[in-house]
Amino acid sequence: xxxxxxxxxxxxxxxxFSGIQPSGGLTLGNYLGAIRRFVDMQEANQGKGIETLYxxxxxxxxxxxxxxxxxxxxxxxxxAGYIAAGLDPAKSILFNQSQVAEHAxxxxxxxxxxxxxxxxxxxxxxxxxxxxxxxxxxxxFAYPALxxxxxxxxxxxxxxxxxxxxxxxxxxxxxxxxFNHDYGVxxxxxxxxxxxxxxxxxxxxxxxxxxxxxSDPSDASRINMTDDAxxxxxxxxxxxxxxDALPSEVEGLKDRAEARxxxxxxxxxxxxxxxQVLSEVGGKQxxxxxxxxxxxxxxxxxxxxxxxxxxxxxxxxxxxxLRSGAERARAIAAPILQQTYDIVGMIR
Ligand code: ATP
Ligand code: MG
Numbered sequence: 001x002x003x004x005x006x007x008x009x010x011x012x013x014x015x016x017f018s019g020i021q022p023s024g025g026l027t028l029g030n031y032l033g034a035i036r037r038f039v040d041m042q043e044a045n046q047g048k049g050i051e052t053l054y055x056x057x058x059x060x061x062x063x064x065x066x067x068x069x070x071x072x073x074x075x076x077x078x079x080a081g082y083i084a085a086g087l088d089p090a091k092s093i094l095f096n097q098s099q100v101a102e103h104a105x106x107x108x109x110x111x112x113x114x115x116x117x118x119x120x121x122x123x124x125x126x127x128x129x130x131x132x133x134x135x136x137x138x139x140x141f142a143y144p145a146l147x148x149x150x151x152x153x154x155x156x157x158x159x160x161x162x163x164x165x166x167x168x169x170x171x172x173x174x175x176x177x178x179f180n181h182d183y184g185v186x187x188x189x190x191x192x193x194x195x196x197x198x199x200x201x202x203x204x205x206x207x208x209x210x211x212x213x214x215s216d217p218s219d220a221s222r223i224n225m226t227d228d229a230x231x232x233x234x235x236x237x238x239x240x241x242x243x244d245a246l247p248s249e250v251e252g253l254k255d256r257a258e259a260r261x262x263x264x265x266x267x268x269x270x271x272x273x274x275x276q277v278l279s280e281v282g283g284k285q286x287x288x289x290x291x292x293x294x295x296x297x298x299x300x301x302x303x304x305x306x307x308x309x310x311x312x313x314x315x316x317x318x319x320x321x322l323r324s325g326a327e328r329a330r331a332i333a334a335p336i337l338q339q340t341y342d343i344v345g346m347i348r
Pocket of ligand 1: 019020023024029033160161163200203213214
């Protein structure tokens with residue numbers, strides 16, 4: 001994307017960072033594509049002296065209008081979702097972006113590093129701003145530079161994300177490379193996106209060409225982590241499919257986006273490969289497969305949503321966890337920001 005030199009980040013010790021926007025309720029896509037991966041990385045790095053930091057990126061959420069009450073509630077619910085899914089505040093640093101001012105401070109410097117052309121090429125900008133770019137917020141345009149700061153203010157080397165965020169992590173590398181080049185330093189690492197598993201891009205239940213999103217106006221397009229068993233079963237029953245039976249092999253899902261999506265979801269929820277699932281369900285009609293999928297989704301999600309609801313009864317405890325996480329995050333971010341200021345020539 002840029003002609004800035006690529007430097008390698010081997011000198012940087014591994015550190016994991018990722019975030020989710022409190023821009024609505026959590027979806028199955030967020031769970032399979034992100035949160036479950038966060039938990040895997042938390043567990044894989046325990047005892048190795050490698051920090052895992054997971055953020056509620058509320059400053060990204062306000063790039064589109066959010067009601068204050070919803071933003072507060074969604075931030076707490078996101079924290080509850082993290083914890084209920086297995087993120088442990090004793091093992092990972094869980095915090096809210098706006099409580100660590102260093103993100104926005106480094107974000108400003110990166111606004112001055114990133115180029116207009118780079119931002120204009122971001123597919124998410126094109127998708128979210130739509131035709132009415134003149135009326136989109138400046139924050140929506142600039143948000144990938146703040147995301148680069150979220151990552152680089154910790155010198156994070158690995159970022160677990162869904163497929164849709166790959167381009168933003170590549171932009172983060174471009175920003176790091178340009179900063180290092182312009183100032184003649186090797187200060188920011190070349191961060192790697194970690195995009196793994198059977199569900200790196202869960203699609204809308206209503207349209208197999210669109211990503212499932214928490215901000216989609218259609219609630220029927222997604223499974224929310226807080227949906228009850230009836231809602232999950234009904235949404236899966238109504239999910240768009242085609243009239244054919246399921247194939248026994250992956251090639252049979254070619255050009256069948258909706259069918260492929262449901263099989264991917266099944267495989268991811270069951271921790272199996274798509275091949276393994278198809279060898280079992282090949283030949284079945286959707287009328288038979290959909291209830292199987294609904295049962296599996298309920299079995300996997302309901303313990304998490306029950307725990308989320310329990311945690312939401314004590315919002316003060318959530319706030320305490322976030323405050324303590326922010327303090328620990330700031331202890332890492334502040335010296336890195338100060339060194340950045342020194343490199344840039346800002347008096348402190
Ligand atoms: P919004 O619609 O507000 O952008 P979102 O559902 O896209 O919300 P984000 O907060 O933008 O959620 O993304 C959080 C994480 O979840 C990112 O790592 C992103 O890649 C991942 N993610 C989002 N949607 C999906 C999906 N449908 N499938 C897999 N991963 C996803
Ligand atoms: Mg998104």
